[in-house]
Amino acid sequence: MNNRCILQLALLLCFSTTALSLSYNLLRLQQFNSSVECQKLLEQLNGRPADCLSDRMDFKIPKEIKHPQQFQKEYTAFVIYEMLKDIFHVLERGYTNPGWNETIVTDLLAKLNHQMDLLNTTVVGKLGEENKRQAYSMIILRLKSYYVRIRTYLDAKEYSSCAWTVVRDELYWNFSFINRLTDKFQN
Numbered sequence: 001m002n003n004r005c006i007l008q009l010a011l012l013l014c015f016s017t018t019a020l021s022l023s024y025n026l027l028r029l030q031q032f033n034s035s036v037e038c039q040k041l042l043e044q045l046n047g048r049p050a051d052c053l054s055d056r057m058d059f060k061i062p063k064e065i066k067h068p069q070q071f072q073k074e075y076t077a078f079v080i081y082e083m084l085k086d087i088f089h090v091l092e093r094g095y096t097n098p099g100w101n102e103t104i105v106t107d108l109l110a111k112l113n114h115q116m117d118l119l120n121t122t123v124v125g126k127l128g129e130e131n132k133r134q135a136y137s138m139i140i141l142r143l144k145s146y147y148v149r150i151r152t153y154l155d156a157k158e159y160s161s162c163a164w165t166v167v168r169d170e171l172y173w174n175f176s177f178i179n180r181l182t183d184k185f186q187n
């Protein structure tokens with residue numbers, strides 16, 4: 001390889017690193033916006049927590065997820081992507097609640113879908129095999145069980161309005177957590 005080639009290679013490497021960090025900054029802003037918009041929509045769905053105290057439930061969030069400082073950027077994007085996918089699957093059943101405005105549920109699902117697409121095209125779809133193996137670690141599996149518990153709870157409560165209110169609030173706070181994870185995209 002001659003010197004000109006090495007220089008070009010160095011420039012190329014330098015350029016792609018910059019491009020990646022730029023796209024992470026953009027992704028951070030975009031993800032933050034999307035979470036806030038989802039929270040605003042969730043707020044508009046009917047249900048007073050004070051009426052549903054006896055339905056409250058501890059869904060037991062995996063402890064590992066509470067310490068996001070250990071995560072790499074790519075991995076963080078993957079965790080967020082998986083969470084959005086699970087939140088989508090929970091809210092897909094939202095139409096079973098006659099008290100909820102269908103337009104808002106539809107908007108919420110569209111927002112989640114859009115954000116998942118964005119994460120997938122910018123990061124998740126580009127993860128190498130090694131990263132993917134790491135991605136399906138215990139954390140993701142425990143996270144999946146957490147959302148299974150939420151769906152099982154709704155099922156057991158026969159999708160009552162109060163069960164939906166409890167789940168809505170749980171998901172609302174999940175987005176605050178997603179925003180904490182999103183901070184990991186910053187350099």
Ligand SMILES: *[C@@H]1O[C@H](CO)[C@@H](O)[C@H](O)[C@H]1NC(C)=O
Binds near residue numbers: 030
């Ligand atoms: C985020 O939302 C703000 C205000 O709604 C907007 O000005 C900004 O352009 C949005 N940023 C991105 C990256 O979408």
Ligand SMILES: *[C@@H]1O[C@H](CO)[C@@H](O)[C@H](O)[C@H]1NC(C)=O
Binds near residue numbers: 101104
């Ligand atoms: C449902 O929400 C949409 C959008 O916020 C609103 O325009 C519509 O009036 C609502 N429908 C009902 C029945 O409240």
Ligand SMILES: *[C@@H]1O[C@H](CO)[C@@H](O)[C@H](O)[C@H]1NC(C)=O
Binds near residue numbers: 120
């Ligand atoms: C994610 O992206 C990959 C490659 O970019 C694509 O093959 C896959 O279908 C996408 N998945 C979803 C759920 O969009």
Ligand SMILES: *[C@@H]1O[C@H](CO)[C@@H](O)[C@H](O)[C@H]1NC(C)=O
Binds near residue numbers: 061171177
């Ligand atoms: C979801 O929200 C609850 C309630 O605030 C919180 O304890 C939990 O950590 C959140 N779960 C995730 C996966 O962010």
